[in-house]
Amino acid sequence: MTEYFEISSRLNILQRIIFRHGSISVYSTFGILIAIILLGMLAPILPLQDPIKPNLLSKLSPPSLEHFFGTDHNGMDVFSRTIFAIRTDFTLALSSVVLGVLIGVPLGAISGYLGGWIDSTLTRISEVIQGFPQILFGMAFIAATSNSLWNVVLVVAFYNIPVYSKMVRSIVVPLKEIDYVLAAKVAGNKSPRIIFFHILPNALTPVFAQLPLSCAYAVQMIAGLSFLGLGVPIPMPEWGSMIQAGANYMVFGKWWLSIFPGLALFVSVWLLNMCSRMLQSLWERRE
Amino acid sequence: MYWIFFILKRLGALIVSLWIVSLITFVVTRLIGNPIYLILGPRYTEEQFQAAVMRLGLDKPMWQQYYEYLNNLLVGDLGISRYTSLSVTSELFNRAPATMELATFSLLLGIVWAVPAGVVAGKNPQGKFSWFADMISRAGVAMPSFWLSLLLVFIFFAKLQWLPPPLGRIDSSFHDLPSVTGWMTIDTLLAGKLDAFFSALSHLIMPVFALAITTCPSIFQITRARTTEIMSSDYIRSAHAFGLSSKTIQIYVLRNMLAPVLTMITMTYGFLISGTVLVEVVFTWPGLGLYAVKAMNHSDYEPVLGVVLFATSFYLLIYMFADIVNAIIDPRARLSS
Numbered sequence: 001m002t003e004y005f006e007i008s009s010r011l012n013i014l015q016r017i018i019f020r021h022g023s024i025s026v027y028s029t030f031g032i033l034i035a036i037i038l039l040g041m042l043a044p045i046l047p048l049q050d051p052i053k054p055n056l057l058s059k060l061s062p063p064s065l066e067h068f069f070g071t072d073h074n075g076m077d078v079f080s081r082t083i084f085a086i087r088t089d090f091t092l093a094l095s096s097v098v099l100g101v102l103i104g105v106p107l108g109a110i111s112g113y114l115g116g117w118i119d120s121t122l123t124r125i126s127e128v129i130q131g132f133p134q135i136l137f138g139m140a141f142i143a144a145t146s147n148s149l150w151n152v153v154l155v156v157a158f159y160n161i162p163v164y165s166k167m168v169r170s171i172v173v174p175l176k177e178i179d180y181v182l183a184a185k186v187a188g189n190k191s192p193r194i195i196f197f198h199i200l201p202n203a204l205t206p207v208f209a210q211l212p213l214s215c216a217y218a219v220q221m222i223a224g225l226s227f228l229g230l231g232v233p234i235p236m237p238e239w240g241s242m243i244q245a246g247a248n249y250m251v252f253g254k255w256w257l258s259i260f261p262g263l264a265l266f267v268s269v270w271l272l273n274m275c276s277r278m279l280q281s282l283w284e285r286r287e
Numbered sequence: 288m289y290w291i292f293f294i295l296k297r298l299g300a301l302i303v304s305l306w307i308v309s310l311i312t313f314v315v316t317r318l319i320g321n322p323i324y325l326i327l328g329p330r331y332t333e334e335q336f337q338a339a340v341m342r343l344g345l346d347k348p349m350w351q352q353y354y355e356y357l358n359n360l361l362v363g364d365l366g367i368s369r370y371t372s373l374s375v376t377s378e379l380f381n382r383a384p385a386t387m388e389l390a391t392f393s394l395l396l397g398i399v400w401a402v403p404a405g406v407v408a409g410k411n412p413q414g415k416f417s418w419f420a421d422m423i424s425r426a427g428v429a430m431p432s433f434w435l436s437l438l439l440v441f442i443f444f445a446k447l448q449w450l451p452p453p454l455g456r457i458d459s460s461f462h463d464l465p466s467v468t469g470w471m472t473i474d475t476l477l478a479g480k481l482d483a484f485f486s487a488l489s490h491l492i493m494p495v496f497a498l499a500i501t502t503c504p505s506i507f508q509i510t511r512a513r514t515t516e517i518m519s520s521d522y523i524r525s526a527h528a529f530g531l532s533s534k535t536i537q538i539y540v541l542r543n544m545l546a547p548v549l550t551m552i553t554m555t556y557g558f559l560i561s562g563t564v565l566v567e568v569v570f571t572w573p574g575l576g577l578y579a580v581k582a583m584n585h586s587d588y589e590p591v592l593g594v595v596l597f598a599t600s601f602y603l604l605i606y607m608f609a610d611i612v613n614a615i616i617d618p619r620a621r622l623s624s
Contacts, residue, residue, distance in 0.1 A: 124300075128307045131606065133561025133598040136576070139583055140591045144316045220431060224565055227433050228580055243434055247569065250441045251452065259441075262434035270429035 026278050033271045040086030048080040052235045060249065063256050070256035072245055078256060081237040082264050088238045089268070093218035096153040097211060100160025105207065107161065108168030109195045113176060123169070126162030134159060135224050142230045152231040156218045163214060164207065171203045205283050213276035216269045223265055239265040293621070294611060301607045308599050309360055312592060313353055317345075365596065366589035370582055375593040378578060383597070384469025385456060386567070386574030390559035392495045397503025398552060405507045406544075409514025417511070424504035432501040433565040439493045440569065451489055453570040458486040494563075494570045502555055502562055509551045513544045546617040553609035557602035561594075 039046075049067075055075035063070040069078035111122040141155045172195075175181055184198045223240030225231045232238040239261040246257025323339050331339075340346050344355065359366070365375035401424075408417035436453075443450040451458060456471045461483040467474050471487035517523060517540050526536050564576025571577065575594050582590035614621045 124303065125307055125311075128304050128311070128599075128603070131304070131557070131599055131602040132308075132311075133558075133564075133595060133602070135564050136561050136579055136591070136595045136598060139579060140312070140595045141315055141319075143583055143588055143591055145319060216429070223431060224433070227431075227565060228568065228583070230583075240431075243431070243437065247433075247437055250437045251445050253441070253445045255441050258434065258437050262431060262437070265434065266426075266430050269431075270425065273425065273429055 025274075029271055029274045029278065033268075033275055036086060036268060036271070037090060039083055040090055043080075043083050043087060046083070048083060049077040051076060051081045051084040051237045060254055060257075062254075069260040072242070072257050073249065078242070078260055081242060082239070082261050084237040085239045085242065085261060085264065086268075088232060088236060089219050089222060089265075090215075092149065092153055092222050092232075093156070093215045096156035096218050096222075097160055097214045099153065099157035100214065101164050101207065101211070103157070104161040104164030105168050105200070105203065106196075108165030109172050109200055109203075111165060112169035112172030113191065113195050113199070115173075115176075119169075122165065126166055129159070129162045132159075134221055135228070138221065138225050139228065139230060142225070147230060147233075149232065152222060152225060155225075156221050159221070160214050160218070163210070167206060167210060168200070168203045171206065172199055175199050175202060206280075209276060209279035209283050211276070212272040212279070216272035216276070219265065219269055219272070293614065297607050297610055301603055304603050305600060308596065308603070309357060312596065313356055316588075316592065317349070317352060317356075360596070365593035368582060368587055368590050370585040370587040370590075375589050378590065379575065379593055379597050381469070382573060382575050382578050385471075385572060386560060386563055386576065388456075388470045388472065389491070389494055389498070389563050389567070389572060389574060390556065392491055393498035393502065393559060393563075394552070394556050396495055396499035397506060397555065400499070401503045401507035402510050402548065405510025405548075406514050406541075408507075409511040410518060412511070412515045420507065421511075423500075424507045427500040427502075427504045430501055431565075432497050432562070433569050435501060436494065436497040436566050436569040439497060443493060450492055451486070453493070455571055455573060456487060456490050457483065458490075461486060490570075494566045494572060497566055498559065498563060502559055506548065506551050506555060510544065510548050513547055514540060517543050546613050549616065550609045550613055553605050553612070557605035560601050561598035 053076065055071065057075065058067070058071050059075045060073055061067060061071045061075075067077050067079060069082060072078055072081070107122065111119045138152075138155045141158075142151050145151045145154075176199075181194060181198055184194050189198070219239075222231060223238070223243070226238050226240035227244045229241070229244065232241055234241065242261035243258045243265075246254070246259075246261075249257050323336070323343065323345060344352060347355075363376050365379070367373070368375055368378065371378070404416075404420045408414070408420045411417060440453050444452055457464075457475075461475070461480070464471075464474055464478055464480070464483060467477055472484060472491070475481075475484040475487050523536060523539065526539060561576070563572070563574060564580065566572070567574045567576040568580055575597065579591045579594040582588075
């Protein structure tokens with residue numbers, strides 16, 4: 001019960017910080033981001049046109065009142081596809097980041113707490129993983145396994161593991177020798193209990209602050225992979241593959257196919273970056 | 288003597304890292320995935336399957352497979368592309384200069400805008416310029432490089448017709464150039480053809496701009512942060528108090544800023560070697576990235592892995608280089624290692 005209390009009180013601190021120190025830019029960033037996510041969640045019940053219904057009579061028509069963002073080479077409505085793509089991209093990004101956190105956080109905690117050769121091996125491996133070229137390694141991975149959504153999630157998660165394990169490790173190492181942890185040890189607590197209930201709650205806030213940034217990278221990587229035709233299957237609305245579909249028409253001046261999904265991608269990544277930055281500075285201010 | 292030990296230690300670390308790279312790629316391709324399905328395609332008979340297993344040596348025990356894989360890597364054999372039936376290693380070396388040229392020019396342009404802007408913004412972090420440059424760098428980070436490339440193609444080729452179409456490195460009329468370095472801008476100058484040089488340069492403008500905007504903001508951010516930190520430090524305040532000229536103080540600031548900024552620059556360069564892939568696709572730039580993507584589209588596996596290994600090794604090499612340079616510039620970095 002006390003552990004639960006500790007964690008929830010920390011979450012409350014985060015909320016309180018946001019509301020107390022909130023400025024206009026903080027409110028607008030979080031507001032627009034939440035609006036985008038809501039738009040994605042509510043897309044099926046909003047009065048939008050079917051995002052994957054081809055209409056051969058109105059192919060490549062420019063933006064108009066009927067089709068706000070025009071139609072693509074299959075006659076699908078770009079506006080509705082851009083909105084529906086929020087679901088695809090955010091779901092994939094969030095699940096890969098969560099997977100990365102679930103593996104990376106315990107790994108970093110164990111690595112930092114135990115030290116020794118386990119620590120140095122894991123640290124070296126994370127350094128190497130961060131040196132892997134993201135898009136190319138994603139290509140190699142998907143080529144070796146198969147072109148499925150699950151594999152996209154896996155490969156993006158793979159990149160997130162070292163991010164979180166490094167961060168948690170750097171928090172755990174100095175805490176190892178701190179009085180209350182030593183006291184817990186003297187009181188006879190087992191290592192797993194000390195790691196997960198006494199040390200890890202301290203990592204909660206920085207991990208939360210990192211989450212939006214990781215999501216931003218994940219969205220970019222997913223879009224990049226589907227721009228190359230990997231990952232998301234074709235009729236499914238996704239920003240990267242929509243940009244790809246419009247790429248060849250760009251040269252002929254048909255801009256609306258690529259510009260709008262790219263703009264949506266740009267704005268989302270921008271907001272996620274800002275969000276992370278704000279959480280980080282709020283956290284630092286508290287420190 | 289100290290430096291020999293230092294460099295040997297770094298080389299040892301590099302070799303361990305490269306070994307881990309080989310291990311990870313092996314695990315991903317042979318244990319998690321299986322190259323055989325990619326080779327055979329969706330339809331195959333039992334005999335074809337068995338023949339492919341024998342040919343690739345997938346029936347041998349894992350350790351033996353890994354041993355052979357490592358042996359091939361050590362002699363620089365990355366296999367043969369099934370699509371072009373050329374050795375992957377030689378293709379990599381043929382195509383690397385195109386990517387290098389793109390990455391180097393992008394990095395240079397990035398440094399030219401990011402470092403001075405970072406210094407100016409860092410001196411007055413609350414000012415208008417700082418805010419403006421910060422916005423540009425944030426936009427650059429958030430913007431997908433391939434989308435920015437398409438945007439540039441739309442504006443400068445489709446609408447304004449100022450720049451050449453996104454088709455390769457040079458105008459197709461200059462096809463008989465001798466290849467000396469593989470760098471179009473240098474080769475054309477060596478051949479003494481100025482018009483070809485300008486053609487190569489105009490083909491570089493859009494991809495280089497797209498890459499410089501999207502990959503170099505980290506250089507700006509670190510320059511700005513370091514400058515602000517140094518400007519508010521005690522020793523700069525003392526220098527002001529002693530009445531040193533602003534020029535001398537400027538030199539102090541720049542010297543203290545150099546090490547982290549240089550590290551960031553080298554890391555950006557290491558990242559650029561593979562980070563060009565999406566831009567290469569947009570501009571049909573015949574570099575490493577396009578090679579891998581084309582191979583992928585033909586279900587050809589070895590080139591993709593070859594490019595991954597090449598880019599990762601390059602990154603790790605550059606990372607080690609940054610470490611050594613850092614130690615030369617900044618004595619404090621030597622102590623911590």
